[in-house]
Amino acid sequence: MKLVQERRTEINGHPIIAFTLANDHGMEITCLNYGCMITSILVPDKNGNYENVVLAFDEFSSYLTNRPYLGTVIGRVAGRIKNSCFELNRKKYKLYENENKNHLHGGKKGFHHVIWQAAGFSKKEEVGVRFLHRSVDGEEGYPGNVDVQVTYTLNNQNELIISYHAISDQDTPLTLTNHTYFNLSGNAQRDILQHELKIKSDRFLPLDHEFIPTGEIKDVAGTPFDLRQGKTLKEVINSTDPQICFVGHGYDHPFVLNAHYEEEIVLFDPKSGRTLVVETDEPGVVVYTGNHLPNGEKMNGVLSRKYLGICLETQALPDAVHHPHFPSCILRAGEVYSSTTKYAFRVSYE
Template identity: 35%
Template sequence: MTDAPTRLDGGSMTIRREPYATLPDGRVVDRWAFGAERAVTAEVLSLGARLQALYAPDRDGQRADVVLGGAGVADMLGEAKYFGATIGRYANRIAGGELPVDGAVHRLLTQANGNTLHGGPEGFDARVWDATEIREPDRVGVRLTLHSPDGDQGFPGGLSLSVTYLLDGAGSLTVAYAATTDAPTVVNLTNHAYFNLAGEGSGSILDHVLQIRADQYTPVDGQLIPYGSHFPVEGTPFDLTEPRKVGERITAGHPQLRLAGGGFDHNWVLRPHPGVGPRPVAVLRHPASGRRLECLTTEPGLQIYTGQLFDGSVTGPGGAAYGAFAGIALETQHFPDSPHHPAHPSTVLHPGEEFRSTTVYRFSVDDS
């Protein structure tokens, strides 16, 4: 993470809003497109407060969409429901659908295996959010807001939240979350974009190079529920403290990789940061194109999913079916199933408090 990539310079910033689709129930989905045409531009949908597209140049200045997306709203309500979406009220898994908060246990709606995943069957990815454009001197973007009522998917407390996407001309996309509640609850929000720095639909991410600032990871059982303790990455395929090719790491045959279907679907315990604001935690590179993505966050964990279970059932906007390893998710968040593990950083939010979380995806190019 000490190399000096070339900073992007995209010129003037623009933003526009346009209707995207009408859902079967009559709700209208809008699309916001913003950024600098010579650097990075983003497209965000009000359905799921979703990062639908993100165009970034390679070392020759050729731009490509580097996030996977469904071809239409039917995909986004089905097989591609999480692609690029804002995930909540609780990202990742809660074992058994049982949520302990301040001595009370709440029953959540569940999915496969009787666990609650990504906020339940009707999580924030399926909602149409309100949206307002933002214009700053050096950044443009959109702020999306939502109210989740008490009892939503079984979660206690009414939650009012926002997610703000802001893009600058140098290629940094900031994603900032905020939330308040009227009763004790839990909050764990993330973005579920799948990246492929060669361009969506361009094959697998096994040739990408990944580095993570983490000395421990969270092992899981056969339902991908954490044991509760952290294991050292040293001597395992999870050791990404130095840049490693993704394909090299996940062909190592480790038992944890087999439990996850032959790839990563695990939380890395990020090194603590004494400062204020997002700190660098990961770098993803595609050597052939030169595209480089640095991830910075205020969160304690980073869930990596390498898309090993993609089976071609989702077709992207470019017309290519997404097969195994078509994209890699870098989900900044608190740890999976934290409500059942008091030693993990708490996700409980009380009235009078404000949840805040910021993640930055910073794009640049390697010259060689």
């Protein structure tokens, strides 16, 4: 196991540090203390070629805006909150509006533009980084001081484990996720349309025209959202289903998971042979097929475009603050928020 730290640049006098984690089999992960951004995951294909399977900007300056939220930790609340407001304990709170009248991915700065405190660690069978941040009372409009810890751990089973912990001194909404875009072709040499996606989910959440859940929880049977036996992403984007079309011809939807830590999310690229298995204790996953990735930005040595990557955002269901029948996303004062998602990388040689 190996851990390397490298100073990349600085922001307002604060150093931006890259941490590269390597296991004994050649898998490497690079992440930054800025936004906890994952910029590289090197894993082998069926021919033994190690290539980057996540999207990353070629120039660090692009991360200062980072419209697609590449590789970041999202908080305090992942996803959209309708009308940028909620009521809690008979008090109304107004959040920062950063997508029309709605609040998206924690607001203007959120957790994705934070320079986190970070420290690497190395053990016999694992290596990793712990990130710390205090989100102060009133930040982006949220109540309470929240102490957040995010840990990235790489082990010798070619697994990345992301653990989230938080505690608040007031009741507050909180659900964290990672917004990495995966492309198993390696170095973004192809788009994701030939990738196959399988999810153990019987239900999904339809969206309104602002991409916010309507409150309905719908059966996937007979819809393009039935991924229980798997589908190619090309099959999905070619669907004429209105839910697929109005979000940009693809997914930008929450799925309710049937299982946890049972290979509930599987992404496979037949040409490279790479497989990503995602397991989590979260109630859902938001699948986003990069329908609105910007054109012409330099990523992985190529120009960005639609469908260059897919996000698998394990989290509580979006806009849960407005839907009491969704699992609650409220962290009560003094209680501990704890969540873990595992990303296992495998290779098929068929």
